[in-house]
Amino acid sequence: MEQAAGIAGESMQGYTLEQVVSGALSQQQALAVWRLPLQTEVQACISFAPQTTSAIPELETSPTGFLFCPFVTDGAEGNIFLKADIRYSSLTKQLTIDPDAPATQVNLFTEALAQAENEKPGIWPIPANRAHHSNRNQETFTAAVSLAVDSIRAESMEKVVLSRISTSALPTDFSLLKAFGKMLVAYPNAFVSLVAIPGVGTWLGASPEILVSVDQHEVFKTVALAGTQPLCEDGSTANAIWRQKEIEEQGMVERYVLSCFKKLRLREYSEVGPRTVIAGNLMHLRTDFKVDLKEVDFPTLGTDMLRLLHPTSAVCGLPKEPALRFILDHEGYDRSYYSGFLGPVNSEVGTHLFVNLRCMQLLSDQAVLYAGAGITGESSADKEWQETQHKLQTMLRILSEF
Numbered sequence: 001m002e003q004a005a006g007i008a009g010e011s012m013q014g015y016t017l018e019q020v021v022s023g024a025l026s027q028q029q030a031l032a033v034w035r036l037p038l039q040t041e042v043q044a045c046i047s048f049a050p051q052t053t054s055a056i057p058e059l060e061t062s063p064t065g066f067l068f069c070p071f072v073t074d075g076a077e078g079n080i081f082l083k084a085d086i087r088y089s090s091l092t093k094q095l096t097i098d099p100d101a102p103a104t105q106v107n108l109f110t111e112a113l114a115q116a117e118n119e120k121p122g123i124w125p126i127p128a129n130r131a132h133h134s135n136r137n138q139e140t141f142t143a144a145v146s147l148a149v150d151s152i153r154a155e156s157m158e159k160v161v162l163s164r165i166s167t168s169a170l171p172t173d174f175s176l177l178k179a180f181g182k183m184l185v186a187y188p189n190a191f192v193s194l195v196a197i198p199g200v201g202t203w204l205g206a207s208p209e210i211l212v213s214v215d216q217h218e219v220f221k222t223v224a225l226a227g228t229q230p231l232c233e234d235g236s237t238a239n240a241i242w243r244q245k246e247i248e249e250q251g252m253v254e255r256y257v258l259s260c261f262k263k264l265r266l267r268e269y270s271e272v273g274p275r276t277v278i279a280g281n282l283m284h285l286r287t288d289f290k291v292d293l294k295e296v297d298f299p300t301l302g303t304d305m306l307r308l309l310h311p312t313s314a315v316c317g318l319p320k321e322p323a324l325r326f327i328l329d330h331e332g333y334d335r336s337y338y339s340g341f342l343g344p345v346n347s348e349v350g351t352h353l354f355v356n357l358r359c360m361q362l363l364s365d366q367a368v369l370y371a372g373a374g375i376t377g378e379s380s381a382d383k384e385w386q387e388t389q390h391k392l393q394t395m396l397r398i399l400s401e402f
């Protein structure tokens with residue numbers, strides 16, 4: 001039986017999200033806060049004992065929690081699972097405490113909540129190792145793109161996604177929770193997240209891309225998202241025109257998703273698209289795939305597809321192996337959790353894992369922003385640089401609102 005805890009004493013007015021976030025940060029507990037696309041509810045989970053594994057965990061048998069996984073799942077950083085010792089919903093304002101959660105820590109946490117003041121600046125966790133946070137300039141990025149184009153034309157691969165970081169000073173009055181609030185308003189159709197894990201770091205993001213979801217109605221979903229252009233001036237997709245390069249680029253991601261279904265010998269999926277979708281200041285091409293697990297007997301489809309899909313051709317390339325090799329050899333920095341995946345697992349509304357895109361990592365006085373672009377044989381190095389500039393705007397806009 002789960003316990004629901006109201007505020008100490010008689011009142012059941014509940015807790016504010018501010019209290020929960022400040023409480024977790026001041027107690028140095030691992031925290032994930034998120035809002036699913038097109039929803040109003042903000043949820044949070046606090047874990048007293050984050051688990052790190054090298055394998056992608058099994059979703060179907062997992063306890064309720066939050067998964068935070070890097071781009072390279074066998075590299076320096078592990079897959080982190082935050083088992084939900086404490087859950088919070090902004091709708092009920094109540095905490096739900098897992099019966100297995102250690103009582104002493106739960107008590108310490110709820111006591112801290114009662115005293116939680118307003119968030120203090122700069123108390124979020126920052127990673128111990130900052131060595132890989134070196135900016136690439138336009139020259140080095142475009143040189144890597146040109147090399148990728150040559151390699152694609154020489155047929156060693158079909159597509160590779162090259163990315164870079166850009167650092168930005170944090171505004172003096174920056175607040176983690178205010179930034180999260182601004183993201184909720186600015187990006188209603190994104191998966192908005194805040195992850196703060198002691199020893200690992202603090203990440204904020206507004207992702208447009210589902211990797212794997214299995215909802216409470218047992219419907220499996222994934223997407224093939226690629227092709228990027230700035231949003232038309234009228235703010236609608238009605239007049240969007242796509243070039244052959246983007247159509248082909250998105251087609252490769254779609255083929256990749258289909259190849260994963262094929263490996264599992266699954267034919268009963270529905271496929272809709274590609275359609276033009278809006279993500280912040282940008283438009284992409286997206287094909288939606290669905291499998292109704294009430295009709296198809298494939299209970300482990302979520303985990304099986306996750307393990308096959310990640311990293312998809314939308315963030316790595318095609319074929320996967322040479323593209324990954326190219327990225328590791330030429331990108332010049334460690335992607336860490338950028339272009340990995342994250343999201344709630346076995347929540348009341350199921351499992352919803354998104355690609356960690358349009359995100360930034362917070363250091364004590366700086367934000368590290370990440371963006372990439374899909375390179376094909378038709379790519380122009382300057383246009384790809386521009387595309388990463390546009391993608392960086394998603395988080396820069398949030399910083400500029402302080």
Ligand SMILES: C=C(O[C@@H]1C=C(C(=O)O)C=C[C@H]1O)C(=O)O
Nearest residue numbers: 226227228314357371372373374
């Ligand atoms: C790699 C990123 O985005 C991905 C790459 C895209 C592209 O190359 O057009 C579009 C959407 C995403 O799948 C990013 O936002 O950093």
